[in-house]
Amino acid sequence: MMEAASVVNNRERLPSDLQQMVTVAKYDVLKHLRSKRLLGLVILEALLLGLTFALPLLLGVDPTDDPAGYMSAFVSWVEILVIIGATMFAGDAIVSEFQSRTGYLLFPNPVKRSTIFVGKYLSTLGIIVLMLVVYYGVAAALVFAMTGGGTLLSLYSMLLACAYGAAAAALGFLISSVFKGSTGSLVLTFFTLFMILPMIAQLLPAGSIKPWFVLTFCGHVISYIMISPYPTDLVDSISLGNGEFMEYWTYYPDIGGSLAVMGGYVLICLALGMYLFRRKEMVS
Amino acid sequence: MDTPIRVHGLTKVYGGGFRAVDALDLNVPRRSFMGFLGPNGAGKTTTIKIVTNMLSATSGRAYINGVSVMEDPKTALADVGAVVETPEFYPYLTPMETLHYLGELRGLSSCETTNRGRDLLDLVKLTDWREKRVGKFSKGMKQRLAIAQALLSQPSVIILDEPTSGLDPRGMVEVRDILKQLHKLDVTVLMSSHLLNEVQEICTDVSLINRGRLLRSGSVADLLDEVKARKIDVRTLRPLTPDMFDRLRAVPGVKGFAVTGDLSFSLDFEGEEDAQARLLIELQNLGLMVVSFKESGLALESLYMSLIMESR
Numbered sequence: 001m002m003e004a005a006s007v008v009n010n011r012e013r014l015p016s017d018l019q020q021m022v023t024v025a026k027y028d029v030l031k032h033l034r035s036k037r038l039l040g041l042v043i044l045e046a047l048l049l050g051l052t053f054a055l056p057l058l059l060g061v062d063p064t065d066d067p068a069g070y071m072s073a074f075v076s077w078v079e080i081l082v083i084i085g086a087t088m089f090a091g092d093a094i095v096s097e098f099q100s101r102t103g104y105l106l107f108p109n110p111v112k113r114s115t116i117f118v119g120k121y122l123s124t125l126g127i128i129v130l131m132l133v134v135y136y137g138v139a140a141a142l143v144f145a146m147t148g149g150g151t152l153l154s155l156y157s158m159l160l161a162c163a164y165g166a167a168a169a170a171l172g173f174l175i176s177s178v179f180k181g182s183t184g185s186l187v188l189t190f191f192t193l194f195m196i197l198p199m200i201a202q203l204l205p206a207g208s209i210k211p212w213f214v215l216t217f218c219g220h221v222i223s224y225i226m227i228s229p230y231p232t233d234l235v236d237s238i239s240l241g242n243g244e245f246m247e248y249w250t251y252y253p254d255i256g257g258s259l260a261v262m263g264g265y266v267l268i269c270l271a272l273g274m275y276l277f278r279r280k281e282m283v284s
Numbered sequence: 285m286d287t288p289i290r291v292h293g294l295t296k297v298y299g300g301g302f303r304a305v306d307a308l309d310l311n312v313p314r315r316s317f318m319g320f321l322g323p324n325g326a327g328k329t330t331t332i333k334i335v336t337n338m339l340s341a342t343s344g345r346a347y348i349n350g351v352s353v354m355e356d357p358k359t360a361l362a363d364v365g366a367v368v369e370t371p372e373f374y375p376y377l378t379p380m381e382t383l384h385y386l387g388e389l390r391g392l393s394s395c396e397t398t399n400r401g402r403d404l405l406d407l408v409k410l411t412d413w414r415e416k417r418v419g420k421f422s423k424g425m426k427q428r429l430a431i432a433q434a435l436l437s438q439p440s441v442i443i444l445d446e447p448t449s450g451l452d453p454r455g456m457v458e459v460r461d462i463l464k465q466l467h468k469l470d471v472t473v474l475m476s477s478h479l480l481n482e483v484q485e486i487c488t489d490v491s492l493i494n495r496g497r498l499l500r501s502g503s504v505a506d507l508l509d510e511v512k513a514r515k516i517d518v519r520t521l522r523p524l525t526p527d528m529f530d531r532l533r534a535v536p537g538v539k540g541f542a543v544t545g546d547l548s549f550s551l552d553f554e555g556e557e558d559a560q561a562r563l564l565i566e567l568q569n570l571g572l573m574v575v576s577f578k579e580s581g582l583a584l585e586s587l588y589m590s591l592i593m594e595s596r
Contacts, residue, residue: 010437011362013391023388027377034376104371105382105433108336108443110361111389282338284329284369 010110017115024111024119025126028093032127037088044084045135048077053142067143068151072226074139075157078132079219082165083193085131089124090172091189092182094277099182103282113278121173121270128165132158157225160255164219167262168193170269171215177276210251215265217251218258225255287311288441288472289335294344296330296496304330306496307344312474312489317467319483319490319504320476323592327496328476329369332445335474336366348441362390365434366443370427370450375419379410379429382418383436390437397436404432408462424455431462442466444475448482460486480585484508490584492591499591507587515580516551516560517544521573524549528570535566550580 015023032038052073056063064070094117097103106116136158144150172189179185193216201217204210210233211217224231231252237245289312296305305327312318322328333339335346337357346353351360373382380401387397405414408428413421418429427447434442447463448456463486466473477483483490484504491501500507523546524532532541537555544550553563567574 009363010390010439011359014358014362015389015391020389023385027374027381027385030381031374031376101369101372102374103338104368105373105386105430107338108361108364108366108368109386109389110358110364112358279340281340282333282368 020111020115021119024116025122028120028123049138065147067147067149068153070147071143071154075223075226078161078222085128086168086172087190089127090169091186093120094176095179095185096182114274117274117277124169129162132161153226157222161222163262167265170266174269174273177273205249218253218261221253221255221258288349290347292345295342297342314472316489317473317487319487322493326494363439364441365439367430367434368445371430373418378415380414386433408432424451442471442473484584494592514553516553517580519548519576
């Protein structure tokens with residue numbers, strides 16, 4: 001075999017960046033499909049669907065006949081599902097190549113870092129979308145079984161959830177490009193999406209500032225779109241006791257603006273993450 | 285391309301000002317098997333990481349087959365197979381799937397990868413494991429798989445960073461046997477190591493570096509010729525007693541000796557093969573009853589140590 005080795009022009013047959021991107025994405029999807037994380041998420045999805053469906057029946061609560069209203073109960077879990085999905089599949093996507101030393105295998109190959117980055121992002125996005133499609137699909141089937149109908153709003157909600165997933169994953173990739181250890185990266189991704197950004201979105205209205213630019217605030221469109229008509233910003237007064245009142249705004253994200261913000265997060269986080277990944281050195 | 289690997293003025297300064305590689309010039313001639321020698325921290329791995337695009341250089345250039353690694357790493361690395369440190373593999377893939385992944389990145393067809401992969405896994409003795417996931421493989425098995433993936437695309441340039449590092453004696457022998465087979469191929473190999481016997485056994489050429497700078501480069505044979513003094517290990521049936529010391533020192537070519545055991549000693553000897561033959565006769569005439577008489581193979585070590593000491 002060794003003697004028969006022939007000189008092959010390895011340069012000529014090198015695939016394009018796009019082809020290599022697809023290859024990276026394909027094998028990264030395989031990683032997710034064989035991972036315990038996906039299994040964990042599938043179990044979580046099953047639990048959420050099962051509890052949302054069965055608990056009212058077990059408690060003897062009459063379910064609503066309105067498909068949109070019934071679907072809302074399922075949709076209310078989607079934001080947290082996206083956050084967990086983004087944490088699990090994006091939170092250490094880049095840093096793991098360095099920490100687990102698999103970069104020593106991948107990086108000396110004739111493939112650009114940007115190609116690896118985008119390929120990995122596409123695979124993460126694919127898994128998150130798959131997770132959402134399964135969740136919405138099962139939820140829609142249960143809604144149909146219980147109400148005999150369905151609603152187009154659930155499709156819109158799913159598309160918005162996919163956009164939110166894309167933005168959350170991009171944020172995870174950015175954090176993953178900065179950190180040196182997987183644990184820190186996973187923890188920060190989760191707490192950024194689960195606590196830090198929601199806290200900012202909670203505090204800003206106190207200063208009458210609409211947190212339209214906060215990703216998790218924009219993510220609320222996934223649930224609000226199930227409400228008809230779509231809610232609009234409103235101001236409330238809170239009595240302070242001595243005849244004085246304090247105005248308090250309740251803000252709702254608008255759909256178009258939120259989609260634009262999510263798109264912005266995707267572009268900015270991916271551009272920054274890719275820049276950092278390209279500069280990151282494989283040091284022992 | 286007469287020098288498939290060319291490094292010019294390569295410098296790497298890490299944060300904190302540590303200069304790992306210092307204006308290094310290195311030329312690896314075509315079809316040579318170059319040992320890249322130096323003590324720990326000499327800058328070998330840093331150089332190899334820059335050449336394989338895992339680290340950026342502070343200044344200087346590295347070319348593979350005439351293409352700058354800094355400017356066009358994808359083209360430069362197209363014809364390179366590399367094993368840097370001990371890479372970890374994706375634990376969820378089998379060896380065959382790993383080869384398919386890397387083969388696909390290099391444009392190999394699935395059929396070609398399967399056929400070559402089968403041969404390579406046979407070569408590195410992993411055929412029985414080809415459908416098992418890599419997660420549970422030992423370090424030696426991973427290192428053998430790493431060599432297989434480096435050979436997958438039949439590259440003309442192979443870069444190996446301490447390929448036997450961390451392996452048990454059996455693993456080292458197995459990997460060296462594989463490396464020796466590379467001599468049969470039309471390839472240029474750059475292999476870093478700090479194991480002098482390994483370099484002397486496998487390599488045709490050697491470059492010695494210390495503190496990031498090149499000390500000496502040339503063919504192993506030429507460098508060994510520079511080392512006049514040889515060390516000869518002798519084992520006998522009768523002990524070397526003090527009354528024999530002066531007679532031993534008087535033998536032409538003997539520069540010194542050291543008793544290493546009850547029935548063994550080593551000689552620092554300078555001379556050609558005929559002088560060595562006369563030395564053996566003299567030892568027998570002393571009544572030592574020589575059991576074994578051999579050059580210790582550490583000639584390169586003498587040169588290495590003297591160059592390292594000079595560079596300090």
